[in-house]
Amino acid sequence: MAGDTLVITPSKGWQPLDLRALWAFRELGYFFAWRELKLRYKQTAFGAAWAVLQPVLMTIIFALVFGRLAKLPSEGKPYALFSFVALVPWTFFSQAVSQGSRSLISSASLVSRVYFPRLLLPLGSVLSFLVDLAVATAVTLPLMAYYGELPSAHVAMLPLVVVLLFAVSLGVALLLAAANAQYRDVQYVVPFVLQLWLFASPVAYSLSLIPDEYRTLYAVNPMSTVIEGFRFALLDTPAPTPSAVAVSTLSALLLLAAGAYYFRRTERLFADVL
Amino acid sequence: MPDAIAIERLGKRYRLGELSRPTRVTEAAIDAARRVARRPGRAGRARRDDIWALRGIDLDVPEGQALGVVGRNGSGKSTLLKVLARITEPTEGRATIRGRVGALIELGTGFHPELTGRENVFLNGAILGMSRGEIRRKFDAIAAFSEVEQFLDTPMKRYSSGMRIRLAFAVAAHLEPEILLIDEVLAVGDAEFQRRCLGRMDEIRRSGRTVLFVSHNSNAVEGLCERAIWLERGSINYDGPASDTVRQYLRNRARLAEASWRPADAADPDLECREIRLVAQDGSQKVDFDRSEPIMVEFDVVVRRTNHRLRIGFDLANQEGLIAFASAHVDAPTFADAVLHPGRHVLRAEIPAMLLNHGLYSLHARLGVHEVRWIVHEDDVLQLEVKGVEGEAGQRPGIVLPSIAWSSERTASEPTLASSL
Numbered sequence: 002m003a004g005d006t007l008v009i010t011p012s013k014g015w016q017p018l019d020l021r022a023l024w025a026f027r028e029l030g031y032f033f034a035w036r037e038l039k040l041r042y043k044q045t046a047f048g049a050a051w052a053v054l055q056p057v058l059m060t061i062i063f064a065l066v067f068g069r070l071a072k073l074p075s076e077g078k079p080y081a082l083f084s085f086v087a088l089v090p091w092t093f094f095s096q097a098v099s100q101g102s103r104s105l106i107s108s109a110s111l112v113s114r115v116y117f118p119r120l121l122l123p124l125g126s127v128l129s130f131l132v133d134l135a136v137a138t139a140v141t142l143p144l145m146a147y148y149g150e151l152p153s154a155h156v157a158m159l160p161l162v163v164v165l166l167f168a169v170s171l172g173v174a175l176l177l178a179a180a181n182a183q184y185r186d187v188q189y190v191v192p193f194v195l196q197l198w199l200f201a202s203p204v205a206y207s208l209s210l211i212p213d214e215y216r217t218l219y220a221v222n223p224m225s226t227v228i229e230g231f232r233f234a235l236l237d238t239p240a241p242t243p244s245a246v247a248v249s250t251l252s253a254l255l256l257l258a259a260g261a262y263y264f265r266r267t268e269r270l271f272a273d274v275l
Numbered sequence: 276m277p278d279a280i281a282i283e284r285l286g287k288r289y290r291l292g293e294l295s296r297p298t299r300v301t302e303a304a305i306d307a308a309r310r311v312a313r314r315p316g317r318a319g320r321a322r323r324d325d326i327w328a329l330r331g332i333d334l335d336v337p338e339g340q341a342l343g344v345v346g347r348n349g350s351g352k353s354t355l356l357k358v359l360a361r362i363t364e365p366t367e368g369r370a371t372i373r374g375r376v377g378a379l380i381e382l383g384t385g386f387h388p389e390l391t392g393r394e395n396v397f398l399n400g401a402i403l404g405m406s407r408g409e410i411r412r413k414f415d416a417i418a419a420f421s422e423v424e425q426f427l428d429t430p431m432k433r434y435s436s437g438m439r440i441r442l443a444f445a446v447a448a449h450l451e452p453e454i455l456l457i458d459e460v461l462a463v464g465d466a467e468f469q470r471r472c473l474g475r476m477d478e479i480r481r482s483g484r485t486v487l488f489v490s491h492n493s494n495a496v497e498g499l500c501e502r503a504i505w506l507e508r509g510s511i512n513y514d515g516p517a518s519d520t521v522r523q524y525l526r527n528r529a530r531l532a533e534a535s536w537r538p539a540d541a542a543d544p545d546l547e548c549r550e551i552r553l554v555a556q557d558g559s560q561k562v563d564f565d566r567s568e569p570i571m572v573e574f575d576v577v578v579r580r581t582n583h584r585l586r587i588g589f590d591l592a593n594q595e596g597l598i599a600f601a602s603a604h605v606d607a608p609t610f611a612d613a614v615l616h617p618g619r620h621v622l623r624a625e626i627p628a629m630l631l632n633h634g635l636y637s638l639h640a641r642l643g644v645h646e647v648r649w650i651v652h653e654d655d656v657l658q659l660e661v662k663g664v665e666g667e668a669g670q671r672p673g674i675v676l677p678s679i680a681w682s683s684e685r686t687a688s689e690p691t692l693a694s695s696l
Contacts, residue, residue, distance in 0.1 A: 009361060009370040032401040036387065043389045114380040115402050116361040272363040273289065 016265040022118045029117055033125025037100070038132055052133035053140045055096075056088040063088070067205045076207050076238045079148045086141060086235050087204040087228045090162075093134040094170050094224060095195045097127040101174025102191050105182045109275040119268050120261070123178040127171050134163070141235060153237040162230035168253045169223045175260030179267045183274055203228050208241075220245035223253040277373055279454055279485040280336040280359065285368035286509075287329040287354050328354040330509045332368070341486040343496035343503035343517050345524045351509040352489045356380065356458045359487065374485065377404055377452030383443030388432035392423060392442055395431055399446045413449045421445035440468065448475045454485045469595060473498065492594055493521040494634060525635060525660060534560035536656040538640070543650045545582050548642055549575040551589075553659055554623075563660045566676070570626040570659065572638065574604075578615045584645040585615060587622055592637045592654075599636065599674045631661045632676040 023030070042048045060081055067073045068080030075083035104122040105112060112119060138159075145152065181187035202224040203211075211219050219225055220241070226249035229241040241249075329351045336342050346352050357363045359370060360378035385402040386395050396417055400410040410417075418424045421442040423434070431439060457476070476499055480486050490496050496503050496517055503520035505513040513523045535552040554571040555561050564570050574587050588603030604610050604622050638657040643649040 005373075005375065007361075007372045007376070009358065009365060009372065011365050011367060028407050029401045032398055036390070036398055039394065040387065040389055108385075110381075111385055111402065113362065114384050116378065117402070269364040272357070 012269055014266065015262060016268070018261055018265060019118065023120060023124075026117050026121060030121040030125050030128070033121055034128040037126055037129035041129070049133075049136065052136045056085060056092045056137055057140075059088050059092070060085040063205050073206050074209060076209065076232075076236075078150070078236050078238070082144060082148050082150065082236065083207070083232070084205060085144060086231050087202075089134065089137045089141060090166050090227050090231050091199065091202065091204050091224070092137065093130050093166060094173075094227075095199070096133070097130045097170040098173050098177065098195060099191050100130070101126045101170070102177030102181050102187060104174075105178050105271060105275065106185075106188075112275050113272050119271055120175070120264060123174045123264075124171065127167070127174050130170075131163075131167070134166075145235065150236060152235055155234045155237060155240075157234075158230065159234040162227055162234060165223060165230065165250065165253055166227045168257045169227065172253065172256030172258075172260035175264045176256070179260075179264040182271050183267065198222070198224065201225075216242065217244050217248055220248040221252050223249040223256070225249065277338070278335040278371075279338040279340070279373055280334070280487070281371040282332055282334040282359075283369050285329055285332040285334075285355075285358065285370055286327060286366050287351075287358055287363070288366040289326045289328055327509050329358070329365070332509075332511060334504065334511065334514075336485060336487065338373070338485055339483045340502060341480045341488060341500040343500035343520070344487065344489045344506060345491075345493055345496055345503060345521060346506035346512075347528070350506040352506055353380075353458055354509075355506070356456050356487065356489050360456050372454060374453030375404075376454045376456065377450045378456040378458075379403070379447050379450070380456075380458045382440060382447055386431060386439065386443065389430055391430055392421075392427040392434070396427075396442065396446055399443065400449075403446065403450055404452070405450065417445045417449050420448060437468075444468070444472060444475075452484070454487070455479060456487045456489075458489045459491065493525060494594055497521050528658075532562045532658045534562050534657070536640070538651050538653065538656075543579070545579055545644060546585060546587075546642065546650050547577040547579065548640070548651050549577060549619075551575070551638070551640055551656060553638075553657055562658060563662060565662055565664055566631065566633070567628050567664045569628045570631075570661075572624040572626065574622040574624075574642075575619075576622065576642075577619045578617050580617055581614050582644060583614045584647060586641070586643055586645050588641045589624070590639040590641055591626070591631075592639060593632075593674050594635045594637070596637075597674060599631065601641070603641070629678045630675055632671065632673050633661055633663045635660050 042051055045051060047054060063084040064081040067084070068075070073080070101123040104126040105119065108122055111117075112122075142152070177187055177191060199205075201222055208216070208219075208225070208229055226241045226245055229238070229245070232238045233240045332355065344352050344355065354363070356378065357380070358365050359372065360376065360380065362378070362380070383395075383399060385399050387398070390398065396414065397407070397410055400413075400417075401407070405413075418427060421438075421444075423438045423442055426434065426438065434442070473495060476486070476488070480499060486500070488496060488500055500517040502515065503517040504511050505520050505524045513520050515523075534554075535550050537550050538548050550573075552560055552573040552575070553562055554573050555564065556568055556571070572589060576587060578585070586603045586605060588601065588606075590601045591599045593599055602624060604624070636659050637655045638659070639654045640651045640656045641649070642651040
């Protein structure tokens with residue numbers, strides 16, 4: 002008989018992350034992501050095209066309202082392109098957060114019937130949106146070509162920006178998923194928070210509208226650096242300042258740590274409250 | 276040899292406020308405020324609304340043993356399994372488990388109607404703890420076992436419930452943990468399906484795995500397990516050989532059972548059912564019968580108006596829910612052409628001696644107007660136990676155990692084998 006011995010005792014307070022268990026169950030995490038992907042665009046006429054259509058539709062609205070009517074500056078780039086490049090990571094963030102925060106509730110029957118590290122549910126959910134992100138990013142290239150823009154060498158920085166984006170999204174998704182399991186109010190709060198967050202991020206407008214002395218404070222919202230990073234990598238706009246990058250990275254890591262530990266702390270209750 | 280499962284003083288408490296936990300922030304805030312206002316400090320230990328689903332469980336299961344767990348609904352059976360499967364945490368005590376655990380709380384956990392059968396096999400397998408390679412290796416065997424091979428690429432929403440269960444069981448049957456925890460999965464499916472489930476579980480047991488088997492079906496517990504515990508209000512009430520435990524449990528349950536039943540709603544223009552009773556030959560009411568005595572089912576009814584379509588009857592089901600037989604008063608030659616005239620009647624159905632097998636049976640009331648409507652249609656209104664008589668060889672399979680007439684006739688004077696030599 003295999004040597005693995007398991008001791009079951011009540012747990013109290015803060016729990017270690019237990020990355021080993023996550024690793025042992027990595028295939029299930031992959032299956033969760035795969036299931037989400039499979040189901041996301043089932044029975045939709047446009048299928049995976051929605052991954053692109055969502056930012057495209059938002060871009061059209063933004064281009065009309067903020068570009069044409071409000072005439073917001075766009076750092077010398079065509080406004081549509083300027084906002085689309087920001088909407089690609091933003092769509093990832095908002096969808097990963099809203100789906101991720103629902104992941105425990107929508108799989109309640111699993112949680113109350115099978116053991117696995119619960120973290121895999123929001124993790125799989127957030128992971129599955131990476132595919133949408135890749136598709137939407139790929140669509141940026143022909144759009145840039147249409148406007149006569151060529152990606153610079155800075156495109157090599159994109160993976161790093163995506164890592165930052167992933168960390169923020171997962172952190173927020175974990176916090177909200179755990180809170181949502183106990184307090185269903187969360188699901189009503191999420192859309193509101195996301196809307197607020199959208200306007201707190203330089204999606205529709207340019208960072209140049211923020212006074213210099215507030216830039217570092219502004220970077221506490223890691224999404225600001227993510228979006229500026231996307232623009233920098235694809236459109237060759239000015240790079241985020243080192244201090245902004247440092248502040249955003251720190252803030253993203255804090256969010257991720259807070260999300261993971263809060264999730265682990267409340268995890269033992271999930272089967273009883275869902 | 277170390278025990279596969281060692282449980283010490285295990286307890287699981289549910290706060291009533293946790294079962295129906297505040298699901299809104301406002302409620303939680305009010306709750307917290309109340310807690311602070313009522314008792315400062317750490318006084319809230321033994322609150323009135325605490326429920327101990329399990330308390331003080333001490334149990335060792337040696338490697339390779341099949342342990343049955345019986346008990347009423349809410350006795351803590353499922354909680355015990357959920358704690359051992361790490362679905363929920365204990366409140367106190369500890370359990371040590373040596374070996375890879377597989378838990379079957381429900382068949383087809385995680386099945387999604389939009390996914391195909393094939394996709395669901397992979398998903399369900401992964402959820403039950405199989406690796407992708409393992410599922411791929413066993414896929415053909417699972418498909419063959421399920422008997423739905425030709426529909427594996429059809430979305431599951433087009434499956435019948437029977438097909439879904441077969442596929443779910445096929446996956447579960449190929450789970451190969453060292454310790455298997457099973458909860459009531461036999462409660463679904465038809466007789467044939469249940470037979471296959473039991474067969475497969477018997478194989479698993481024989482292969483030397485440790486099995487913890489929670490079931491209502493005490494026959495199955497007796498057949499599959501060498502040892503069984505009986506849980507009552509979260510504690511172990513009896514621990515011993517499966518047959519002893521099951522007997523103790525059933526005796527206790529039968530004692531609590533009523534020998535008569537009244538429907539809640541008796542108002543009907545044609546017929547009022549006052550009471551249904553189980554009666555022995557001597558006229559006394561009881562629920563435990565010997566095989567050697569007939570069982571009377573009495574219907575105390577008031578006929579309000581003559582209706583030749585009136586049917587007064589019952590179904591008798593065994594413990595697995597299979598109908599042993601169905602009967603109505605018009606079946607009997609005495610009622611063949613007769614109608615029941617208005618007035619109070621006591622109808623008596625006699626189930627002959629030496630017909631039913633040993634075990635528990637359940638009576639479903641079936642009173643109605645033939646092909647028009649039911650007047651009383653309720654399942655499990657009465658329970659009865661049939662016990663073996665002295666000298667009968669042990670348990671036999673079958674819902675009924677009638678005494679069959681055998682005879683022999685000698686057709687040749689010499690054995691043919693001998694003459695050919």
